[in-house]
Amino acid sequence: MGDGRGGGGGSQRPAWLQMYELVGKIGEGTYGLVFLARTKNRKGSIAIKKFKQSKEGDGVSPTAIREIMLLREITHENVVKLVNVHINHADMSLYLAFDYAEHDLYEIIRHHREQLNLAINPYTVKSLLWQLLNGLNYLHSNWIIHRDLKPSNILVMGEGEEHGIVKIADFGLARIYQAPLKPLYENGVVVTIWYRAPELLLGGKHYTSAVDMWAVGCIFAELITLKPLFQGVEVKATPNPFQFDQLDKIFKVLGHPTTEKWPTLANLPHWQTDQQNIQGRKYENPGLHNIVHLNQKSPAFDLLSKMLEYDPKKRITAAQALEHEYFRMEPLPGRNALVVTQPGEKIIAYPVRPVDTNTDFEGTATLQPSQPPSSGNGPGVAGQQMSQRGVPRQMQSMVGMPRVGPNASMAAYNAASQAGMANLNPANLPMQRGTGQQQLRRKDQGMGMQNQGYPQQKRR
Amino acid sequence: MADAHFSSSLICQEDGTSLEKEERLEWDMDNLSSFGDYFDLSESDDEYISLLVSKESRFESRNQEESSENQLVPARTDAVVWILKTNKRLGFGLKTAYTAVVYLDRFFLHRIIDRGKAWAVRLLSIACLSLAAKMEENKAITLTDFQFEDYLFKCDTIQRMELLVLATLQWRMIVITPFAYLSYFASKLHEDGTNELIKRAIGFIFSSIKVISSVDHRPSVIACASILASSNEKLSQQLVKSKLSSLSSLELLDNEHVSSCYSMMIQEANKEKINYSSNNISVSGISSIGTSNNTSLENPCIKRRRLQFPNDE
Numbered sequence: 224m225g226d227g228r229g230g231g232g233g234s235q236r237p238a239w240l241q242m243y244e245l246v247g248k249i250g251e252g253t254y255g256l257v258f259l260a261r262t263k264n265r266k267g268s269i270a271i272k273k274f275k276q277s278k279e280g281d282g283v284s285p286t287a288i289r290e291i292m293l294l295r296e297i298t299h300e301n302v303v304k305l306v307n308v309h310i311n312h313a314d315m316s317l318y319l320a321f322d323y324a325e326h327d328l329y330e331i332i333r334h335h336r337e338q339l340n341l342a343i344n345p346y347t348v349k350s351l352l353w354q355l356l357n358g359l360n361y362l363h364s365n366w367i368i369h370r371d372l373k374p375s376n377i378l379v380m381g382e383g384e385e386h387g388i389v390k391i392a393d394f395g396l397a398r399i400y401q402a403p404l405k406p407l408y409e410n411g412v413v414v415t416i417w418y419r420a421p422e423l424l425l426g427g428k429h430y431t432s433a434v435d436m437w438a439v440g441c442i443f444a445e446l447i448t449l450k451p452l453f454q455g456v457e458v459k460a461t462p463n464p465f466q467f468d469q470l471d472k473i474f475k476v477l478g479h480p481t482t483e484k485w486p487t488l489a490n491l492p493h494w495q496t497d498q499q500n501i502q503g504r505k506y507e508n509p510g511l512h513n514i515v516h517l518n519q520k521s522p523a524f525d526l527l528s529k530m531l532e533y534d535p536k537k538r539i540t541a542a543q544a545l546e547h548e549y550f551r552m553e554p555l556p557g558r559n560a561l562v563v564t565q566p567g568e569k570i571i572a573y574p575v576r577p578v579d580t581n582t583d584f585e586g587t588a589t590l591q592p593s594q595p596p597s598s599g600n601g602p603g604v605a606g607q608q609m610s611q612r613g614v615p616r617q618m619q620s621m622v623g624m625p626r627v628g629p630n631a632s633m634a635a636y637n638a639a640s641q642a643g644m645a646n647l648n649p650a651n652l653p654m655q656r657g658t659g660q661q662q663l664r665r666k667d668q669g670m671g672m673q674n675q676g677y678p679q680q681k682r683r
Numbered sequence: 684m685a686d687a688h689f690s691s692s693l694i695c696q697e698d699g700t701s702l703e704k705e706e707r708l709e710w711d712m713d714n715l716s717s718f719g720d721y722f723d724l725s726e727s728d729d730e731y732i733s734l735l736v737s738k739e740s741r742f743e744s745r746n747q748e749e750s751s752e753n754q755l756v757p758a759r760t761d762a763v764v765w766i767l768k769t770n771k772r773l774g775f776g777l778k779t780a781y782t783a784v785v786y787l788d789r790f791f792l793h794r795i796i797d798r799g800k801a802w803a804v805r806l807l808s809i810a811c812l813s814l815a816a817k818m819e820e821n822k823a824i825t826l827t828d829f830q831f832e833d834y835l836f837k838c839d840t841i842q843r844m845e846l847l848v849l850a851t852l853q854w855r856m857i858v859i860t861p862f863a864y865l866s867y868f869a870s871k872l873h874e875d876g877t878n879e880l881i882k883r884a885i886g887f888i889f890s891s892i893k894v895i896s897s898v899d900h901r902p903s904v905i906a907c908a909s910i911l912a913s914s915n916e917k918l919s920q921q922l923v924k925s926k927l928s929s930l931s932s933l934e935l936l937d938n939e940h941v942s943s944c945y946s947m948m949i950q951e952a953n954k955e956k957i958n959y960s961s962n963n964i965s966v967s968g969i970s971s972i973g974t975s976n977n978t979s980l981e982n983p984c985i986k987r988r989r990l991q992f993p994n995d996e
Contacts (some may be wrong), residue, residue, distance in 0.1 A: 279836040282826045283845045284816040292856040296741075308854060310846050311988075315839075 301358025325381025350560035387559030426492030433535035440530030611630035866905035883913035908944035
């Protein structure tokens with residue numbers, strides 16, 4: 224971690240860090256850590272994702288490069304917004320600053336299941352699903368496959384300007400595919416198994432954007448029932464073991480796949496090698512409608528079963544799904560998925576994300592050992608405490624970072640100020656294209672998959 | 684002993700860059716498998732190609748007024764040569780090499796390296812190639828792969844340079860290469876748009892990579908010019924124009940640019956022919972498949988070159 228470069232003793236915090244007041248840690252995963260912070264020069268909260276150090280000698284992690292480069296190219300209301308990229312020069316770690324989203328589908332579903340014991344309002348389900356599909360349609364038409372859609376990666380904005388708006392997040396596994404309809408060779412672990420498409424479970428190596436649509440189908444069902452649709456037990460082994468239990472769970476609900484309905488099934492590795500296991504078993508009649516408690520003739524059920532189509536070639540696309548009848552009937556989907564303004568509906572106060580305030584931006588040190596547990600602390604409270612405590616020593620020890628005014632430093636990706644390697648670049652050519660790029664990006668929005676308007680949206 | 688030593692050091696000075704190019708002649712052919720995707724784009728991909736062309740405008744380029752041959756950064760040549768050579772040595776695909784050169788060009792759009800700082804140019808070349816490999820290659824790479832020869836940079840130093848490149852390019856690392864267009868243009872501009880034609884076109888692209896900067900010429904323009912160049916007929920500017928008029932679906936393709944790119948490619952190829960015939964290998968002429976100068980493969984110098992690289996089999 225901090226390598227002590229800079230000789231210590233510097234009380235100067237790096238310029239980029241001065242923009243933020245750390246609130247606390249809100250997440251942790253294989254990728255690294257996520258912190259909640261506030262910006263000093265503008266309203267609103269920021270989620271800061273710190274990438275784990277890459278292995279010594281590997282240089283900048285390819286995962287980080289891919290995620291950042293994809294996020295740099297995409298601008299859409301239903302995709303999380305990357306606000307800034309910071310390089311911490313002391314240890315060369317990377318910090319991504321995103322607009323903060325208070326909620327995610329995992330927590331929303333859990334709140335309904337465990338606290339309220341109440342189904343999610345149909346308007347909310349439909350709005351969440353529509354926005355998820357809207358964001359996904361944008362990604363797919365820009366040839367990006369997410370590959371790891373699951374409830375915890377689908378964020379929803381808390382109170383404020385964008386209240387109740389869905390944001391697809393976590394592009395760590397996302398890939399851009401080279402050409403439309405040209406499948407991508409799988410080169411690693413993809414998609415948490417509960418949301419993993421059958422073609423992947425059966426060992427398919429080439430796959431398409433249809434894997435994301437399968438995951439959306441699973442999430443749709445989970446929004447309705449508050450339970451994961453296919454809760455298989457994962458076989459933990461490397462690399463990519465055969466997940467029979469997951470397939471078994473799927474077959475029990477959807478019935479056995481057949482080569483008549485799914486012609487390329489016979490080509491999938493596990494279909495052939497694990498014949499006994501897979502093809503030998505008999506499964507009862509399909510019972511999806513019994514599990515999701517939907518009328519088989521309802522548009523909702525029709526859409527769901529088209530998302531859970533076995534053959535990826537026949538599976539409904541995001542663009543087609545947005546046109547589905549389900550979204551044209553009452554209640555119509557809306558921009559604020561969380562607030563139902565129909566009479567008699569009460570507004571649900573979803574819990575705020577728990578914040579671990581006993582942490583610093585390294586995610587290691589304990590700053591306030593005497594502080595009581597953070598549960599129930601609003602971010603504001605914790606934030607005040609944080610700002611008084613200052614920053615950990617490792618952060619203070621950095622030198623050579625040019626100081627940047629607060630406004631200038633929010634200009635995203637200002638390489639000249641962030642690079643901190645001016646000695647390599649005596650001429651230090653200024654970045655000239657900042658404004659031009661802004662224009663280009665705005666143009667892209669129109670060029671890309673544009674926000675289709677909400678279907679016959681009414682004032683809500 | 685003294686003789687042997689003398690001759691090898693002589694070759695080392697004399698061959699400069701040209702022999703490295705000859706080595707490339709072989710791998711151009713060998714590595715075509717990495718272009719699998721590009722050989723089966725059919726005409727039905729009109730829509731895809733149009734979309735691709737429209738996306739080119741997202742990427743950085745130099746203003747037309749600014750751009751000219753003379754403005755190529757002097758350090759660029761050394762860097763490009765090193766990238767191509769090392770790309771081959773590490774067994775990376777052609778697209779990786781091309782992507783690395785694009786990163787290099789984009790970097791030079793924003794920053795310059797002082798004359799005489801050869802180490803900085805090398806460090807930059809390493810960073811561009813390692814980043815390109817991370818984007819394009821499936822196998823894992825470590826920075827120690829790049830530690831050989833004259834400069835020994837610490838991994839930390841290379842990583843810092845990677846970060847400088849990423850920040851300078853504002854993390855916009857997606858590259859559209861000319862290769863994506865080749866089979867499309869081959870099928871549009873030639874009735875016999877064969878793989879041979881595409882191979883020759885790839886030869887033209889790499890043989891002119893030292894004079895054609897990726898920030899001055901769009902990938903679609905380079906691709907189109909390379910296909911025109913790889914047909915063996917000599918095209919006047921007029922003829923180029925009439926050929927291009929058949930590509931009605933691509934309004935964004937600038938005829939003037941294609942013409943000038945085409946001329947540069949032919950020029951480079953001709954330089955080469957002269958160089959070979961006069962046996963003047965010190966001039967940095969670049970061989971290309973398109974010139975069908977296959978005899979150069981038997982140039983004895985190549986064998987001598989190999990002696991200097993024991994790890995090159």
